[in-house]
Amino acid sequence: MAVPLVVAVFIALGIGVLIGIEREWSDPGNLFAGSRTLPLIAGFGALVQAFFPSLLPIAVVFVAGLVVVAYVAKVMTTGDIGMTTAxxxxxxxxxxxxxxHSDTGLRLAVVFGTVTMALLAEKRPIHEFVARLNEAEMRASLKFLVVALVVFPLLPPERIAFLGGLRLQFVWLMVVFVSGISLTGYVFATLVGNEVGFEVTGVLGGLVSSTATAVSMAGNARRDPSLTGLCGVATVIASLTMFPRILLEVLVVNPSLFVPVLPPVVGMVVVGVVVSRVVYSGVSEDVPLEADVENRFRLWPALFFGLFFAVVLVATTTVSAEFGATGVYSVAIVSGLVDVNAITISLSNLARGGTISTATATSGIVLAASVNTAVKIGIVWLFGTQRLGRSVVVSLGAVTAVGIGFVALS
Incomplete structure (x- = not known):
């Protein structure tokens, strides 16, 4: 180990102290291990691993025996069957x-020790969080998670020739990744409630699905014209939230593409924010708005995205070989009409492998985002009111124009 042994032992004691203090604060009258016992337990583990590693299994059994005895005594005397302290x-x-054990083990011990203490300390918020989640949706999410974990290792990692060179394991991994982003937004939306202010509605709705949020806001404006300004702001915010998602996906799939994509994406967001502040300068009342967004971390929506992503990936690979950048842009336009995540990941992956250039990938992503933004304009005109459409077309139209202008000048 690069870290001196004495330092590692004291870090182990420190982890024990932190967890022990939390346990004693949390349940001072009903503990069998607290601020004194847990540091000793941590130090015992550190010393056994350092000087008698062959005896570690015996030490584990010994500590487990002590925990069992203490736990049984606690249950018999207090009737409390909680196992958290054990x-x-x-x-x-x-x-x-x-x-x-090692430098890596030391770093992981610090990380997981801190996480353990945080989980123990946040008992009430965690229980409240679970209580507010929709049971049916979470059951569906857990089912998909199980399927994802089971399916992923079974899929072949190599390219499959008759499927256009697809790597099914990569496709499935991206399905889980994109669905996970949507799940994050859905969970936050569930936590803050069904009806929140228009700014929060826009951000959370954009994390889940900016298109679904646009449809929802259009419906709200049609039902109550007095909410037109608020719905317009929420729609614009949800649409702009799509761009941080794009940057995150690029960063994960192809970090070298992040810097080229950053300027046009940031430029589109900045223009959208500036123009929308002018257009909606008179909107100040933050009344509750309801966004009808659903949890996309489920099996069938994920499978649909996986199929669409696979088609886009094969299409971009094929047309780039046949028609070059022009073919890539054509697929980006068509894909942007439906979903910008698939084309973003596809182009990022192709640029990483050298199939297309960084410039082509950047322009394709920006073009798809511009088309998808224009789709939001069409949605509010189709499902909302003309007044809402006129306000949104100015803000999102400016965003679209910046994106198309970047592609034209590239």
């Missing part, structure tokens, strides 16, 4: 052993 005690021993 589990925390075993984890503390493991973290102590990790701290003196």
């Amino acid at each position: 589990v925390a005690t075993m984890l503390t021993f493991v973290y102590g052993a990790m701290a003196t």
Whole structure:
């Protein structure tokens, strides 16, 4: 280890102290391990791993035996069957052993020790969080998560020739990644409630689905014309939230493409913010708005996205070989009419592999985002009111114009 052994041991003791103090604060009258016992447990694990590693399994059994005896005594005397402290005690021993195992083990012990303390300390907020989640939606999400974890290792990592060179494992990984972003927005939307201010509605709706948010806001404006200004702002914010998603996807799939994509994307967002502040300068009342967005971290929406993503990936690979940048832009336009995530990941992946140039990938992503932004304008005109359409077309039209102008000048 690069870290001196004595330092690693003291770090292990520190982890034990932090977890022990939290346990004692959380339940001072009903503990069998607190601010004194847990540091000793962590130190025991650290010293055994450092000097007697062959005896570590015996030490684990010994500590587990102590925990079982203490837990049974607690249940018999208090009737409390909670196992949190028992589990925390075993984890503390493991973290102590990790701290003196290796440099990697030490870093992981610090990280997981901190996470453990945070989870223990946030008991009430975590329980409130779980209570506010929709049971049916979360069950659907968990089912998809199980399927995702089971399916991923079964898919072949190599390219499949008769499927256009697709790597099914990569496709499925991107499905889980994009669905996870939507799940994050959905969970936050659930936590803040069904009806929130228009700015929060726009951001959270954009994380889940900016298109679905545009449809929802158009419906709100049609039902109550007095909400037109608020719905317009929420629609614009949701549409602009799409751009940070694009940057995140590019950063994950192809970090080298992030810097070229950043200027046009930031430029589109800045123009959208500036123009919308002028257009909606008179909108100040922050009344509750309801955004009808659904959890996309489910099996069928994920499978649909996976199929669409696979088609886009094959199409961009094929047309780029046949028609070059012109073919890529054609696919970007068609894909942008439906979904910008698929084409963003596809072009990022192709640029990483050298199939297309960085400039072509950047322009294709910006073009798809511009088309998708224009689709939001069409949605509010189709499902909303003319007044809402006129306000949105100015803000999102400016965003679209900046994107198309960038592509034209590239």
